[in-house]
Amino acid sequence: MITTRLTRRVAAALMASTLLAGTASAQTVNFWYHFDNADNPMSDLVAKFEAENPGITINAENIPWNSYYDQLYTSLAAGTAPDAALVKLNALPRLLEMEALEPLDARLDAWEGTAEIQDNLLNLTAAADGGHYYLPVQYVVLYLYYRTDMFAELGLTPPETCEQFRDAALALTRDTNGDGQTDVYGFGFRGGKGGHDHWASLVLSREGVGFGPGELTSAAGVEGTQFVVDLFRTDKVFPPSAPNDGFQEIIGAFKNGTTAMTIHHIGSSADMVATLGDKVSAVPVPECGGGRWTSFGDESTAIFSSAQDKDAAWKWISFLSSPENNAAFNVATGQLPVTKTDSANWDLHAARFVEATVNSLPFATLLPNVSETADFANTVWPVAMQRALIGEISAEAMNAEIDSLYNK
Numbered sequence: 296m297i298t299t300r301l302t303r304r305v306a307a308a309l310m311a312s313t314l315l316a317g318t319a320s321a322q323t324v325n326f327w328y329h330f331d332n333a334d335n336p337m338s339d340l341v342a343k344f345e346a347e348n349p350g351i352t353i354n355a356e357n358i359p360w361n362s363y364y365d366q367l368y369t370s371l372a373a374g375t376a377p378d379a380a381l382v383k384l385n386a387l388p389r390l391l392e393m394e395a396l397e398p399l400d401a402r403l404d405a406w407e408g409t410a411e412i413q414d415n416l417l418n419l420t421a422a423a424d425g426g427h428y429y430l431p432v433q434y435v436v437l438y439l440y441y442r443t444d445m446f447a448e449l450g451l452t453p454p455e456t457c458e459q460f461r462d463a464a465l466a467l468t469r470d471t472n473g474d475g476q477t478d479v480y481g482f483g484f485r486g487g488k489g490g491h492d493h494w495a496s497l498v499l500s501r502e503g504v505g506f507g508p509g510e511l512t513s514a515a516g517v518e519g520t521q522f523v524v525d526l527f528r529t530d531k532v533f534p535p536s537a538p539n540d541g542f543q544e545i546i547g548a549f550k551n552g553t554t555a556m557t558i559h560h561i562g563s564s565a566d567m568v569a570t571l572g573d574k575v576s577a578v579p580v581p582e583c584g585g586g587r588w589t590s591f592g593d594e595s596t597a598i599f600s601s602a603q604d605k606d607a608a609w610k611w612i613s614f615l616s617s618p619e620n621n622a623a624f625n626v627a628t629g630q631l632p633v634t635k636t637d638s639a640n641w642d643l644h645a646a647r648f649v650e651a652t653v654n655s656l657p658f659a660t661l662l663p664n665v666s667e668t669a670d671f672a673n674t675v676w677p678v679a680m681q682r683a684l685i686g687e688i689s690a691e692a693m694n695a696e697i698d699s700l701y702n703k
Contacts, residue, residue, distance in 0.1 A: 322604055323352045324611050327367065327380040329360045336623045344614050351607045371395045371599065378602035379612050382429060384593050387422060388664055396428040397598040402609050403427055408617050411634045415656045419591050423664075429595035430612050432621065433630040435560040436659045437492055437590045438651040439581065440567065444574040445479070445555045453576075457497065457522065457583035460556075464532035467555040481532035483545040483554035484523075486684055490540070491662075491676045492590040493558050497523050501584030506663050508702040511694040515584060520683065520690035522583075527684050538684040549575075560592065562629055564648040577651035579658075591659035594630070667700050675700050 328337065341353045356377070358366055364386060370376040371393055382390070390396050403409050403417070412431060420429040441453055445467055454460035464481025471478055485493050498519030504510050511517075527533045534540070534548060546563055548554045550570045558580060567575045580589050596612040598605055614620055618636040625632045625643070631652055632638055641649055662668045679693040 322350050322607055323354055324379060324602075324604065324608050325377040326353060326355045326608075326611060327358050327363075327377040328355060329358050329363045329381060330627055331360060336627050340615065340620060340623060343620070344611060347614075348607075348610055351610065353611055368393075371601075374601065376599050376601055378604070379596055379598045379608045381432070382595055382597045384420060384429070384595070384661060385664060385668075387428065390597070391422060391428070395599050395601070397600050397602065397605055397608075399427045399430060399598070399609075402613075403430075406613055408613055408634075411618060411636060412616065413633055413635060413638060413653065413656060415659065416633055419659065419661065420593060420595050429597050430616050431593065431595050431633040432612075432616050433594045433625050433628050434633060435562055435592040435630050436652045436655040437496070437558055437560045437592075438577045438579055438648075438655050440549060440557050440559060440563075440575060440577050442549070442552070442555045442571070442574055443576050445552075453578040454581045455578075456581050457500075460581045460583075461522075461526065461530065461532075464526065464556065465530055468530075468532045477531070479552065480534045480548075480554050481556060482526070483540070483548045483557035484527065484533040484537040485540055485542065485545050485558075486533075486538040486677075486680055487541040487544075488673065488677045489542060490680065491672055494520070494523055494676070494680060495590065495662075496558060496580040496588055497583050498588075500580075500582065500586045500588040502586060504584070506697070506701045509698065511698045512691070516694050517691045519584060520694050524683050524690050528686065538681040561631060561644050561648045561652050564644050565629075568645055576647050579651060579655040587655075587658040589655050589659050591656075591661055592630075593661075594628070663701065665701075671697065671700055 330337065335357065337355050337357065341355050344353060345351065367376070367380060368389070376395070409417070416431040416434065417427060420431050421427055439453070446453065449466050451463050451466060454463045467479060467481040468477060469479050470476055484490065498516065499505060501515045501519050503513060504516045504519060527537055534553060536544065545554070545557045546559065546566070549557045550567065564577070580587060596615060598608045598612065602608045615624055616633055618634045621632045621634050622637040622641070629643070631644075631649065632641060638649065638653060662671070675696060679688065679696045682688045683690055683693040
């Protein structure tokens with residue numbers, strides 16, 4: 296009898312321990328991210344979350360950026376994926392094709408933190424069908440840098456339209472030392488790889504111009520590219536090196552006073568201020584031909600459909616996109632927080648650059664999230680733009696090349 300009771304107690308204890316182990320396993324969230332910053336706040340964020348959510352354990356793994364997506368796609372195919380991860384928008388089509396993502400719409404509708412997310416971010420990170428699979432966690436938006444000292448010297452105000460932009464660039468392009476040679480140019484144009492955002496801000500802003508069939512080859516589309524070409528060939532407000540200039544060249548020229556305006560994002564602002572102090576500021580890119588266009592740079596979190604405990608995973612990713620936690624996350628990345636509260640109190644970047652970024656969000660957008668965009672950015676645009684700038688092809692021919700890439 297005693298043996299029977301003991302056996303039952305042991306069996307009950309074993310069953311209880313098994314259930315507890317199963318619960319503990321179900322409450323562990325495996326999370327992948329990529330930080331190359333030595334000041335990694337993830338362990339502090341995990342500790343804070345676990346203290347606020349007893350019973351949920353976060354296993355956060357920092358994956359090297361160079362192999363991040365290779366490892367992620369491989370793990371999804373092999374059934375060994377994390378429960379949640381950092382993701383970029385250019386991965387969204389493939390992840391949806393793999394049926395790898397958990398829809399977040401119902402959770403966003405029920406979450407009080409949704410109202411805290413900066414305006415337009417959830418629209419920008421939505422899938423093509425309007426569904427939400429991503430929760431924004433950081434972002435940047437391109438804007439127009441300008442040299443306040445040069446503008447003040449000439450009595451200029453930051454341009455709000457393409458016409459004002461051209462007028463300012465013409466006035467700022469000068470021979471300042473009297474040697475007969477231009478030594479300051481109005482705008483630092485990035486004609487090399489990565490410069491498509493400069494071109495796009497002056498072209499895709501125009502009404503009816505985009506990457507759809509015939510849009511770039513329309514009169515408005517060709518007029519936009521011709522405007523860019525004329526700034527270089529006729530107005531001569533870009534440095535002669537513009538057809539080949541990349542990131543280092545445009546930033547260096549702006550800091551040393553060779554150019555008075557350029558386009559980039561808040562990620563370069565600390566370096567600008569370290570060199571120029573209050574001689575640099577920023578505003579949204581100008582309105583051209585009926586609208587504005589600027590580039591949105593993103594990072595979000597997502598829950599995978601294979602996650603063992605989706606509720607626990609949601610608690611974790613929504614924690615990262617909540618006030619204070621999101622600020623701590625972005626101190627490490629150097630990008631901007633997605634919450635309105637953190638943005639209002641943000642002091643990692645000078646307020647004028649945060650303001651220019653937030654004011655640019657309503658019209659920020661993305662290049663088409665299709666495979667052709669990689670060819671556009673890496674080869675088709677740089678080659679065509681350089682040829683157009685040096686006069687080898689017309690603006691119409693350049694736009695036709697891009698149109699044929701997207702609309703075969």
